[in-house]
Amino acid sequence: MSLPDIEIKSQLVPRRRLRKTLGIFFYGLFLAASLVGILGLIVLLFEVLTNGIPWVNWQFITDYPSRFPEEAGLFSALMGTVWVMGMTAVLTVPVGVGAAIYLEEYAPDNFLTRFIEINVANLAGVPSIVYGLLGMGLFVYWMELGRSILAGAMTLSLLVLPIVILASREAIKAVPGSYRQGAYAMGADKWQVIKGVVLPSAVPGILTGTILALSRAIGEAAPVIAISALVYLTFVPTHPMERFTVLPIQIFNWVARPQEDFQGLAAAGIIVLLSILLVMNSIAVFLRNKYQTRSEE
16 A cells, blocks of 8 residues: 555544444434433323323213313313314315425416415414414405304314315325326326326325325414313204304313312313314325335336
8 A cells, every 4th residue: 555545544544434423423313312302202192191081981971061070071162163174174175285296297487476386385384373363364254154163164274275185285296206206108298197097196194294295283272262262061063053162162161170170071072072082094195005006016
């Protein structure tokens, strides 16, 4: 080995050791940051399960709210949540997927399209209480829908619509261009390509994004409080124009009470809400895997 090679090697060895040391340091730093979040979640779940499991039973699921903890339940809030989430999905999915198809497949590359894309991205980060105040002014008072299920569903639809649009666009964008070119080569027009090739391939991503967006909506308390107020209901809504309450509001009501038993009821309500979220996320994973496997066959 010549003298210049020895000098270069002597310079590289300390740098390699420094890079290795920095790599280990940042690996530990980022691992610790991840563990902090996981540890906080574990502590929260332990606290909720410890306080809430003794209160979770069939009577708790099927009874209405009461001023007496031993008789209280969340049936009206649970049914209100089902109503609101169902109507939110009906209002959000067609509009969100349709907007994604237009922006990704039809919209020209001009100032208006870029303006829409920037605003959709910005709306996804707007605080939820802003949507609540918007829904209260627009749907409750201006459109005179009152504090009804429809007004709440339309407000939550505005909240999750940007998320559905962004997720659907990414799913459509991920479809390989060769799929489109092959369909065009066989004589299909643009809508036939979108309907028969693009959408079936993008369904896993669209479904996953939609269900995760609805999972966010189901746990939002601020916009629903602005629309429905802190109501105390002992009936199940039967049509979209009735008053309603949802699980986050019912949990908030119980937490605000000073009696210790109501804290246990609030923890039990959180367990029910987390169970619903877990089921929805599991459905998203199942549908994604199912349709992804089908598209690869």
